[in-house]
Amino acid sequence: xxxxxFDDFEIGERMVTAGITLTESLIIDFAMRYDPxxxxxxxxxxxxxxxxxxxxxxxxxxxxxxxxxxxTGIFRACGMGSPGFDExxxxxxxxxxxxxxxxxEVIDKKPSASKPDRGMLRMRYRIxxxxxxxxxxxxxxxxxxxxxx
Amino acid sequence: xxxxxFDDFEIGERMVTAGITLTESLIIDFAMRYDPxxxxxxxxxxxxxxxxxxxxxxxxxxxxxxxxxxxTGIFRACGMGSPGFDExxxxxxxxxxxxxxxxxEVIDKKPSASKPDRGMLRMRYRIxxxxxxxxxxxxxxxxxxxxxx
Numbered sequence: 001x002x003x004x005x006f007d008d009f010e011i012g013e014r015m016v017t018a019g020i021t022l023t024e025s026l027i028i029d030f031a032m033r034y035d036p037x038x039x040x041x042x043x044x045x046x047x048x049x050x051x052x053x054x055x056x057x058x059x060x061x062x063x064x065x066x067x068x069x070x071x072t073g074i075f076r077a078c079g080m081g082s083p084g085f086d087e088x089x090x091x092x093x094x095x096x097x098x099x100x101x102x103x104x105e106v107i108d109k110k111p112s113a114s115k116p117d118r119g120m121l122r123m124r125y126r127i128x129x130x131x132x133x134x135x136x137x138x139x140x141x142x143x144x145x146x147x148x149x
Numbered sequence: 150x151x152x153x154x155f156d157d158f159e160i161g162e163r164m165v166t167a168g169i170t171l172t173e174s175l176i177i178d179f180a181m182r183y184d185p186x187x188x189x190x191x192x193x194x195x196x197x198x199x200x201x202x203x204x205x206x207x208x209x210x211x212x213x214x215x216x217x218x219x220x221t222g223i224f225r226a227c228g229m230g231s232p233g234f235d236e237x238x239x240x241x242x243x244x245x246x247x248x249x250x251x252x253x254e255v256i257d258k259k260p261s262a263s264k265p266d267r268g269m270l271r272m273r274y275r276i277x278x279x280x281x282x283x284x285x286x287x288x289x290x291x292x293x294x295x296x297x298x
Contacts (some may be wrong), residue, residue: 034212035230036219050229058231059212064185066208069183070210079186080199082207089233 003077004120005147009106017068017102019130023057024096030060055093061136063087065102065127080118080143088138092129099130107139117146155268158255160186161198163219166217166219166251168279174296179209204242209239210285216277229267229292237287241278248279256288266295 004081024043031040035057038045046054069075094100108122121144152181171193180189184206187194195203195245243249257271276285 034209034216036216037224037230039230057212059208059215060183063206063208063212067183067185075186081186081188084238085234086237087233087235088237090231090233 001073001076004074005078006109006111006121006144007147009087009109009121009144011106011109013106015046015069015072015074015104017072019099019101020064020068021099022061022064022094022096024054027054027056027060027094027096031057035059051093054093055095056098058090058136061090061094061100061127062138064100065125065136068100068102069125070102075142075144078144078146080145083120083141083143085141086139088136090136092133094129094135098135100127102127110144119144119146150222150225153223154227154295155258155270156259156296158258158260158293162255164218164221164223164253164293166221166253168248168250169213169217170246170248171210171213173203176203176205176209176243176245180206181268184208189218193238200242204244205247207239210239210243210249210276211287213249214274214285217249217251218253218274218275219289224291224293227293227295229294232269233293234290235288237285239285241282241284243278243284247284249276249284251276256280260295267292268295 030042039049039051039055040057043054103126105124106121107124109119111119121142123140123142125138126134131137177190188198188200188204189206192203253277254273255270256273258268260268270291272289272291274287275283278284
C-alpha cells in the first residue's frame with residue numbers, strides 16, 4: 001500500500017483487514033502475564049464459569065484487532081498515536097481456534113486547529129470472528145500526519 | 150483479602166493497587182507482538198517521533214493497569230467479565246523505567262433485573278505513574294457475582 005496521510009482518508013471509507021487465528025496457547029500465554037483470570041488461563045475452571053470454556057482476554061483481542069489494522073499499512077507513514085477510545089464493547093467471547101479480522105470505517109476527520117502538520121481521524125472499529133459476528137466494537141481517535149508539502 | 154461479592158462494594162469506595170515498573174525490554178517485547186509501531190519498538194525511530202523516545206503501547210499499559218487491580222483480589226470470587234469500557238483516554242506517554250499503579254473508585258452499582266445471582270459495577274480507573282500523573286483513565290462496567298446465600 002502506498003503511504004497514506006491524513007489528507008488521503010475520506011469520511012465513509014471502509015477497510016477490511018487480513019485475519020489471525022487465536023490458539024489456546026496464545027490465549028493462555030497472554031493472560032498469564034496480563035489478565036490472569038480463571039476463565040482466561042485455566043481450562044477446567046473456565047468450563048465451570050459462565051463462559052462454559054476458555055476465552056481470550058479482551059485486552060488481547062483488542063490489541064490484535066488493532067495490530068491487524070496496523071498491518072494494512074494505513075498508519076505506517078502517518079500514525080502519531082491515539083488520544084483515546086470510546087464505547088468499547090466486548091460483545092462475544094473469543095475461543096481457541098477463532099479467526100478474527102477487523103473492519104473499520106472513517107466516521108470523521110478534523111485538521112488540527114493549532115498544529116498544521118496533523119489532523120484527527122475518528123474511526124469505527126469492528127473486530128469480527130469467522131462467523132462475521134462482532135466480538136469487539138469501539139470508536140477510536142487517531143492522530144495522523146498531513147501529507148508533507 | 151477476604152472474598153468480595155457485588156453486595157460488598159459501596160458507591161464512593163476507593164482502592165489503590167501496588168505498583169509495577171515497565172522496562173524497555175517489556176515494552177519492546179509486548180509491542181513486537183501486539184503493537185509494532187516505530188515509537189513502541191525502535192529506540193532510534195522513537196527519538197525522531199513526536200514522543201521524543203520509546204513509549205509503551207497503550208494496550209500494554211491498559212492491560213497492566215487492570216492486572217494490578219486483579220492482583221488486589223477484589224474480583225477473585227466475584228469477577229464475571231466486563232461488557233465494556235467508556236471514555237478511555239491515553240493522557241501521558243509511559244516510558245522505560247516508569248512505575249505504574251492503579252486507583253479506582255466505585256461510581257455506580259446495579260443488581261441485574263433478570264439474573265438474581267449477579268450485578269453490574271461501574272468503576273472509574275486511573276492508571277498513574279510515579280509522579281502521580283494520570284497516564285490512562287477510563288470507566289469500566291464489571292459484571293460481578295452476588296454473595297451466595
